[in-house]
């Protein structure tokens with residue numbers, strides 16, 4: 001079985017609002033603030049793939065990204081975690097793709113990687129928070145798609161997929177090929193790369209494919225146009241509860257909440 | 265005549281509240297452009313709901329009532345939806361931002377070659393196009409997005425739009441759609457389903473939400489939050505980290521990729537205040553934060569704060585509130 005995990009490098013989503021910088025002209029985040037990171041949901045997706053591989057050594061896992069110069073780092077990280085191969089789709093024309101364009105390019109990249117039985121995406125990338133590339137990619141490849149998945153087991157030729165539902169969870173049986181959009185759960189907490197993994201990953205060749213290599217001749221036109229990016233403002237002023245120690249602050253907090261008539 | 269098509273979702277055998285909100289949004293756009301508003305209603309035994317969609321703002325309802333639509337399967341629903349879209353040929357398709365839309369909207373967008381903006385919270389109907397506002401970068405920024413394709417698709421966050429009416433005098437057309445789904449097999453087979461029981465009240469409906477994050481350290485500590493919540497007839501929420509650490513089930517997650525709540529009072533305990541968490545609770549009327557780090561970002565959006573280890577604060581707080589509220 002061959003698993004392809006689609007991963008993306010993003011501006012660190014944990015940068016606090018107060019420090020977050022926007023390039024208003026380019027209409028996107030300032031790209032070189034902090035260290036860019038692997039999208040956290042893609043980290044969960046890698047973990048789901050590697051758990052399958054832990055149980056069946058014949059499974060091959062390929063990490064794939066569409067990204068610019070710095071994004072090689074997330075591929076190295078994926079290799080260090082235990083992925084077998086990496087594929088880098090890299091072209092100046094890929095840097096401004098919208099969701100549909102990204103899915104189209106990934107579909108071409110996956111065809112380069114040969115047959116993919118299971119494709120994993122993150123539930124959403126923490127830059128544009130779109131949550132649609134996975135489902136678009138499934139359509140692009142004309143395969144089945146399951147959202148909010150967090151755990152997978154092989155059962156003969158099919159897969160048992162655990163997914164979140166509105167009020168709990170469900171176990172679904174699905175044939176391959178299939179695309180899963182992975183959400184976080186205590187069962188797919190990402191592993192850290194091992195020292196050995198990091199060493200091996202550093203030596204690994206990462207094949208890159210340009211638009212031309214993927215036989216994309218004409219510019220992919222975007223369906224979504226960002227007209228403006230703004231920063232929201234919160235206008236709350238915090239009042240800190242005074243006190244010698246925790247219990248005293250707690251007494252003051254309780255009195256304050258009662259005085260404000262907030263609790264019934 | 266271009267038009268607006270709203271995907272109707274059903275909750276407890278009735279037209280869902282988010283659907284009413286979407287119809288309200290569609291009516292606001294239509295008031296400016298004069299285009300018709302249609303609703304697509306799919307399911308089994310649902311034909312009786314068409315009139316309430318009309319009363320909620322639809323000019324026409326395309327209904328597909330079929331046994332095979334009793335259980336939700338995205339690929340089966342998609343076939344019917346694509347057929348309805350081909351008949352209506354709408355300029356804008358609006359989905360209530362619920363779980364089903366996560367897969368329906370992008371997959372339909374692909375089939376119609378239309379652009380999709382997800383999790384929209386506002387819009388501006390201009391003469392040339394509708395521009396949608398959407399939080400991006402974990403809600404640290406807002407983007408205004410225009411869709412360049414002839415068909416524009418959008419999923420809209422519940423509780424951000426005003427519903428229309430209902431107006432019992434409204435009349436509309438009902439179109440019965442034949443489901444061409446005989447050769448569309450569901451992609452998945454449901455083997456098991458586990459539904460959590462709602463303990464006290466649902467998170468979204470709670471007047472008080474008591475949430476914990478990584479700072480709680482373990483599942484046992486959440487017992488204190490449950491105690492406080494029970495005392496205030498509230499519900500317990502959590503951050504993504506608390507869910508990941510197995511302290512609480514995923515259904516407790518509050519934030520951009522969890523539930524969105526707006527209670528009277530929100531307690532944030534051991535929560536740093538990442539923008540993705542704030543996105544799910546900043547609408548709360550009053551925010552109380554307890555955090556040992558005076559520089560935690562959560563304080564910048566809180567009304568009152570306590571800088572201390574929560575373990576020094578919660579026991580006394582619970583005891584004091586119990587005394588005060590018993591009176």
Ligand SMILES: Cc1cc2nc3c(=O)[nH]c(=O)nc-3n(C[C@H](O)[C@H](O)[C@H](O)COP(=O)(O)OP(=O)(O)OC[C@H]3O[C@@H](n4cnc5c(N)ncnc54)[C@H](O)[C@@H]3O)c2cc1C
Pocket residue numbers: 013014040041124125126127402476477478479480502503504505506517518519520521522523533534535536537538539540541544554555556557560572573574575
């Ligand atoms: C695309 C995307 C979507 C996301 N969606 C969500 C979402 O829906 N919901 C969500 O919550 N997160 C979400 N996140 C994750 C988010 O970015 C943060 O990682 C997360 O909210 C942090 O959780 P936390 O506050 O519990 O942990 P931390 O950030 O680690 O904060 C723990 C806090 O506890 C305090 N603390 C420690 N010990 C104590 C003590 N004894 N007493 C008092 N205080 C203490 C610390 O000072 C610290 O401020 C998302 C991220 C991405 C990229």
Ligand SMILES: Nc1ncnc2c1ncn2[C@@H]1O[C@H](COP(=O)(O)O)[C@@H](O)[C@H]1O
Pocket residue numbers: 006007008039041042064065066067099102106120121122123124125126128129130131132133134
């Ligand atoms: N540039 C990219 N390269 C590889 N995978 C991507 C890229 N963009 C998005 N994805 C995948 O699609 C998921 C959803 O992204 P989005 O629709 O942008 O929120 C991500 O979690 C990734 O798994």
